[in-house]
Amino acid sequence: MVQSSVLGFPRMGVLRDLKKANEAYWADKISQEALLEEGKRLRLAHWKIQKDAGVDIIPSNDFAHYDHVLDHIQFFNAVPERYTKQKLSPLDEYFAMGRGHQKGGVDVPALEMVKWFDSNYHYVKPTLQDNQTFSLAENPKPVREFLEAKEAGIITRPVLVGPVSFLALGKADRGSSVNPISLLDKLVPVYVELLKALKAAGAETVQIDEPTLVFDLAPEVKAAFKPAYEAFAAAGDAIPSLVVATYFGDIVHNFDVLPAFSAAKGIHVDLVRNPEQLEPVIKQLGPSQILSAGVVDGRNIWKNDFAKSLDLLQTAIKALGEDRVIVATSSSLLHTPHTLASEKKLPTDVYEWFSFASEKVKEVAILAKAVTNPEAVRAELDANAAAIKARAESTRTNDPKVKERQAAVTPEQHNRKSGFDTRYAQQKKHLSLPLFPTTTIGSFPQTSEIRVQRNKFTKGEISAEEYDSFIKKEIDLAVSIQDELDLDVYVHGEPERNDMVQYFGERLNGYVFTTHAWVQSYGSRCVRPPIIVGDISRPAPMTVKESKYAASISKKPMKGMLTGPVTCLRWSFPRVDVHQSVQCQQLALALRDEVVDLEANGIYVIQVDEPALREGLPLRKGSERDAYLEWAVNSFKLATAGVEDSTQIHSHFCYSEFQDFFHAIAALDADVLSIENSKSDAKLLKVFIDEAYPRHIGPGVYDIHSPRVPAEEEFKQRIEEMLEFLRPEQLWINPDCGLKTRKWDEVKGALTHMVNAAKYFREKYANKA
Incomplete structure (x- = not known):
């Protein structure tokens, strides 16, 4: 039987509930207990959405009050001493790393925050010391949240950032020279301890995210996968089965790493970003390994084209059989809005083109049924085909005047009239700026x-x-x-x-806009991305x-x-x-x-x-x-x-990391x-x-x-x-x-x-x- 799975779900809630609760706590308007209770409420609501949609494999530990990588920093006790010595509560220590803390005699800046691969989500960088140690926090968050779901009658698949990616995405702290990946031998035993705790709690399978596999890896990073996953294999039945997940690119160039995962139950790949990797990956799987096929887009809001997805899934099933294929989102749905149902002002025709997180989990479940029994979901398949056809034929998408102007662009239009020295001489005279001129980047407080x-x-x-x-x-x-x-x-x-x-999109032709389609950018910061539906021009x-x-x-x-x-x-x-x-x-x-x-x-x-x-x-x-x-x-x-x-x-x-x-x-x-x-x-x-x-x-x-x-x-x-x-x-x-x-x-x-x-x-x- 083909199963369905989701790699992660948005955290904020229907009306940015988590943002509001976090900010209320930071402003001393609600207690720590109230904030944690709101987090629990949201987790339960999100698990129920997925269960009610018919998803077979539901994630846990994908929720975070600020950032999921920051969660790992804390529950692996990799918190820099400048935070631990402040004797803050665990929650305040966590937020201090994410956003800094300047209150009650404590003054510490935040850790560095950078983009999560090529998304607009920001993660907090693990910041490591020359004498770095790791240990598992008491009652660690992944175990707590697994048991929380279990108590609600939902057996989840906990999600962890894998040990190689956790270190490779980190950095040495100021004043330290450690190469983060050199700390693998210290970190992996703590992962094993956590996996054993999850097994004891009842977890059958754990999703281990190793998204760095889509990079061109440094030799020492590539070599780290073998000892890390050999340690997991050596733990045998004492730990849950593992599904190693990659996303945002292909892994073909890192096929030499795949033998390290020979003991893993399965491999997840992103077939939205790189569908062409499907057949090469199938050939690399072990004789009983499962393929988690990421065919529902975790990064965009367009309705899935069921016909195209089913072609990919049928190819996988033909090669592997039904029991070795899981229909999945391409990545976590963190990068998509919560639900399309909140949108009451979208034009009717356009509304039918979209699918947000709550709708995407239904798409995953429908596709899992459709690959074996299409007649059971015939109405859904027909409605999907009609929506895809309507978008392709819509007059919204094409503007001949825009295309005509693009065709007339010349190379000369890309260049300033003079070189910088000539320009600067005129600017210096015109603007009369002093040495070390001061300015701001643009916006002031939105009160x-x-x-x-x-x-x-x-x-x-x-x-x-x-x-x-x-x-x-x-x-x-x-x-x-x-x-x-x-x-x-x-x-x-x-x-x-x-x-x-959004401000510019609202003043351009070719866009449509949402009311509640918020997406987390970092911490409590949410954005509401406009949607490009057609050719773009400026009317005024x-x-x-x-x-x-x-x-x-x-x-x-x-x-x-x-x-x-x-x-x-x-x-x-x-x-x-x-x-x-x-x-x-x-x-x-x-x-x-x-x-x-x-x-x-x-x-x-x-x-x-x-x-x-x-x-x-x-x-x-x-x-x-x-x-x-x-x-x-x-x-x-x-x-x-x-x-x-x-x-x-x-x-x-x-970010200033643009040397390459x-x-x-x-x-x-x-x-x-x-x-x-x-x-x-x-x-x-x-x-x-x-x-x-x-x-x-x-x-x-x-x-x-x-x-x-x-x-x-x-x-x-x-x-x-x-x-x-x-x-x-x-x-x-x-x-x-x-x-x-x-x-x-x-x-x-x-x-x-x-x-x-x-x-x-x-x-x-x-x-x-």
Whole structure:
């Protein structure tokens, strides 16, 4: 019999219940007990959704109050000493690692947080010491949650991040030189202890996620799989059966690792991302191993094409038999919204095209039935075929004018009029900026008042004139605060914007929008990605009105703020019927019009953010990566190259780990780059020296994901470290990212210290001159 399985389920709940509970706890509005009880309620609700849908194999330990990798750091007692010595409660210690802690005499920053492979989800990096030890926490979370489900009458398959991936995704702490993978011998016995505890609790099978298998692995990482899984095999019946799961790519290039999993019950592969790996993987399986076939997309919201999925599943069944095939999601459904049932305002025709997490678990169950008895689910199969056909034939998808404009794009449109030296000479004269210029990345706090007024306007409770008046007052406030702080390049604060991608999507043709389709980005931060359903164009200016007004009341240069084409694409749910490069170029042309309009209205500093550029990079080196970088870079340049030399183009990037594609960063030809850098080693900036980078850089000097306000001396220390790798004349001083999630007292305190530190170095280097 073919079984169905889900690799993981979203955590937040129907109405972002977990976000609200976490934030209430952080604000001292609810107790620790109340928060933990809410977590339990959500877990039970999510297990029941999957059971009621008919899913055979339901995951546990996929829930996390902040991040699942952070969970592992804590229940393996891999918590750095700077947190353990604070004597916080386990829950507060956990949150301190995720978001920092500055309360009750305790002041510790958060651990580094980076993107989970090529998704928009962020995980907390395991941060390891030279003398690192591991031990299993008392009553560990995976066992607790398995027993919780068992008590509710649901036998789950616990999910663990595998030992090799856990270490390979980690890093040495500052001041340590340990290679994380060298700690495998210390970590694996703790995994065995945990697996034995799960077996004793009644777990029959455990899902071990080893997603690093989709990477080009360093030799020492590749070699680590054999001893790790030999240790598991040696434990025999004392531990549950294991299913090793990979996702977000193919594993064909790492087939030499598969013998390490010979004792595993099965292997899971992502057949949405790489369906072509199916037959090669089948040939690599042991004589009794099961294939978990990931055919339902865990990363996008389009309804599964049952006919295509059934073709893949029938191929697997023909080779292996029904008892050796599991129908599964391609990855955890963490990356999808909770349920389509919450969407009451989507156009009727479009509604039928989508499937969110609660609907995807039903798709998995239907497919498992359909491969052996299609008549039992004939109505579902016919409805699916009709929806797929309707989307393919819809007039929403094609706009001849957009295609005509794309066909007319020339190579010259991708290049600025002059090189950087010529441009900078004009910008320096035009903008009159000092040494170590200070700015922010764009957004200021989205206060409850802003959200209330936006909600009223959306509901029609206030007029457009009333809302515009409110937005102007918020811009007045942002500008006056920047006057007080004495920043050098201002922003208008973005009070009118709900999200850096959704805001633009709502003003472009080719998108549709949801009401409750929230997806976790990190911690309690959720985003509501717009959905690209057709060709994209800009019917009217999108940001000019607010930026023009802000410039009219500003003493300093005002920076126009746009989200770049790659990020608009990556942080939307993209079409799957058109290549992403086509969608990205359409976005670039729309943004090019906006950039030119901003300049025409007196905005001479324009930031086009591309924080998702690194995220979109294919996980392996090779032709696919080269092709991506070519169309991604060209899209950015097409969007920004239409301005005069005297207009300064900025761009912002999340994370400074771009040594392996620095040539593409340089090729963007932005006048100023800002990068999220505060939790990274300043030595990563060495690439700017090695590559003789000629333009200007603003490495983030403090972490905006944390409410913590760094002292002025911390800012000075960070700038001093940066000056070991960057020239004074090319260094900008700015936060890591936008400040929308912070409170005004946090923002004012941190920016005051930042500006003071910049002025200190300005004076220091002026005196040297």
